[in-house]
Amino acid sequence: MxxxxxxxxxxxxxxxxxxxxxxxxxxxxxxxxxxxxxxxxxxxxxxxxxxxxxxxxxxxQKQEAEKIAQQIDGLELDIPRPVGPTGKMYGSVSSADIVEAIKEKTGLEIDKKKIMLRNPIRDLGAYNITIRLHPEVSAKIKINIIPEEQ
Incomplete structure (x- = not known):
């Protein structure tokens, strides 16, 4: 049959x-x-x-993802975090923190699941992050974790 x-x-x-x-x-x-x-x-x-x-x-959905990718591809974000007297960062930077920083800078709402971050970032410095907006569309951003000013 x-x-x-x-x-x-x-x-x-x-x-x-x-x-x-x-x-x-x-x-x-x-x-x-x-x-x-x-x-x-x-x-x-x-x-x-x-x-x-x-x-x-x-x-x-692919066309919408391509529009967003054009807006955020190559974006550079500074994320301040409190540090201790030894220069060690308190806490970490997670996908939700990156989403919040993107929203503040561009006004775009991105789902935190689309940020390809294996583990939360626990050290100061510069990091390249991939954002997969669609199975065929992704964007790369650079984030700088900097010490928070007192």
Whole structure:
């Protein structure tokens, strides 16, 4: 029996794939769970429409990410932090601190999950940070962690 997948099914395929499965598997599992429809002309056209909408949405998101990347690529930020008498920084600089600094300087709101920072920064100095705005679009910024003036 031929069915068209409307969701990704591990080991079988992804959205829009037309696969050939045993009739019992299709009737008892795939179709009742909403993973697939019978591969009739109407359902194939319906799934193609869904794929086209998804592609347009992804393209729009990519264009928006490219606009933001143009605005912040090469941006240099100074983030002041309190330091002790030995010159050691109190606390650390996290993704949320970087997002706040970008918002103060440019007015753009960026999700902190998009900042590629493995561990919080715990030392003074200059750091190059990558911001992945979209799977295909990223920007690089430079942050300077400086001592806070008393």
């Amino acid at each position: 031929k069915v068209i997948l409307v969701k990704d099914v591990e080991g079988w395929g992804t959205l829009g794939d037309i696969i050939d499965v045993k009739p019992g598997f299709a009737r008892n599992y795939l179709i009742p769970k909403g993973f697939a429809y019978p591969a009739t002309e109407g359902y194939v056209k319906h799934v193609q429409d869904i794929l086209n909408q998804k592609a347009r949405k992804l393209e729009k």
